[in-house]
Amino acid sequence: MSKELWEALERQLPAAIELRHELHRDPELSGEESITRDRVLAALGPSSEPHKVAETGAVVRIGGAGPAIGLRGELDALPITENSGYEWASQNTGVMHACGHDVHLAALVAVGRAIDAVGGDFPLLAVLQPREETYPSGAQDIASHGVLVDEECQAMIGVHIQPTLDEGTVACVPGAVNGSSDEFTIVIEGEPGHAAYPHLTRDPLLAAAHLVVALQAVVSRVIDPMASAVLGVSSFSAGEAANVVPGVARVSGTLRSLDDHTRLLLQTKLTETADHIARSHGCTAETRITVGEPVLRNNPELAEATSAQLRSRGVEVSRGLRSLGADDFAFFAEYLPSLMLFVGTTSAERLHSPTFLPPDDSVRAVAEAMLSGYLGACEALKPPTSRSKESQ
Incomplete structure (x- = not known):
């Protein structure tokens, strides 16, 4: 069956590349992806009725009843004006597929149609996820909806383009591979007044400046040096006036970590530091934390089985890629065994750049990684007796 699937995938790739151009030309922002969703559903051409979920998302079964394997594709684009110069560049001003989601969707369609054509050991659930780039998370909504339980989803596979990897390389890493991600805003309030009489004011700007410096010591002096973490101030x-001490100052940024203990410690120390610094300047501080994605942990059995599939195709498998980047695919991994793969590309630009445009060959590379993940999951989910018989 594996040989027939690879041959069927090859036949689907030309149409998938055309679909990629179509999706790239007409991107939609997070929460507005209904046209993209319907376009992908039409391209899949499944026999079963899709479940509409998370407002603009969908889950559709391919290949019959019974326990299934999920494959995620992200629907949304970014609020970026494209500057690639391609004839199929975005026609929607200020909106662009600058994170490879058009490639992921096209590859998912190719894999789905291949499985629909020749079958597989398990049915496929094509999970068309909205709102990967914003809060509230589309993955969290789908994972908590119950549709994956109703559809007997046994494992989830995700694949993402990664320009920091060489072309021909796929990162398949067991355990924690992406960090948790929380956002914070600290509002410091003081007493405004004339800048010529600073002794009559309580300056929140000065307090905020000291706070920014103090926060840099949290990771270096509070967090275990063996733990990965980021506390970054970005705003x-x-x-507004040169001769006025303001009444309010605002600081915002991100918290990243690779384990739950460090995540909680970062949140606690952020709040404590803000409160202490503000009070030392006669001000008050209110810390607001928006809890985002959890740590993304790849299932070791899925990683091992998929690595074997990739190597059998002559793909170089990397175990070295871990980062404090975040992906809401992590919400799926909290509910069921999951695996996120990263596929190298020749693009010299970085993700979220107005000139980021992976070559069309990336559709093939992502589709092959997706099918390898599917086949790896099929192998990992088979009863041990079935696996031993095949090896005899």
């Missing part, structure tokens, strides 16, 4: 605002 600072206060005041």
Whole structure:
């Protein structure tokens, strides 16, 4: 069956590349992806009725009843004006597929149609996920919806383009592979006044400046050096006039970690530090934390079985890629065994760049990684007796 699937996938790739161009030309922002969803559903041409979920998402079964394997594709684009110069560049001003989601969707369609044509050991659930780039998370909505339980989903596979990897390389890493991601905003309030009389004010801008410096010591002096973590301040605002001490200052940023203990410690120390620094300047601080994606943990059995599938295709498998980047695919991994693969591309640009445009060959590379993940999951989910008989 494996040989027939690879041959069927090869036949689907030309149409998938055309679909990629179509999706790239007409991107939609997070929460507005209904046209993209319907376009992908039409391209899949499944025999079963899709479940509409998470407002603009869908889950559709391919290949009959029974326990199934899920394959995720992200529907949304980014609020970026494209500057690639291609004839199939985005026609929607200020919206662009700058993270490879058009490639992922096209590859998913190719794999889905191949499985629909020749079958597989398990049915496939094509999970068309909205809102990967924003909160609230589309993956979290789908994972908590119950549709994956109703459809007897046994494992989830995700694949993402990664320009930091060489072309021809796929990262298949067991355990924690992406960090948790939380966002914070700290509002410091003081007493405004004339800048010529600073002694009559309580300056929140000065307090915020000290806070930004103090926060840099949290990771270096509070977090275990063997633990990975980021506490990054990315926004600072206060005041409008040169001769006025403002009444309010705001600081915002991100918290990243690879384990739950470090994540909680970062949140706690952030709040404590903000409170102490503000009070030392006669101000008050309110810390607001938006809890985002959890740590993305790849299932070791899925990683091992998929690595074997990839190597059998002559693909170089990397075990070295871990990062504090985040992906809401992690919500699926909290509910059921899951595996996120990263596929190298020749694109010299970085993700979320207005000139990021992976070559069409990336559709093939992502589709092959997806099918390898599917076949690896089929192998990992088979009863041990079935696996031993095949090896005899």
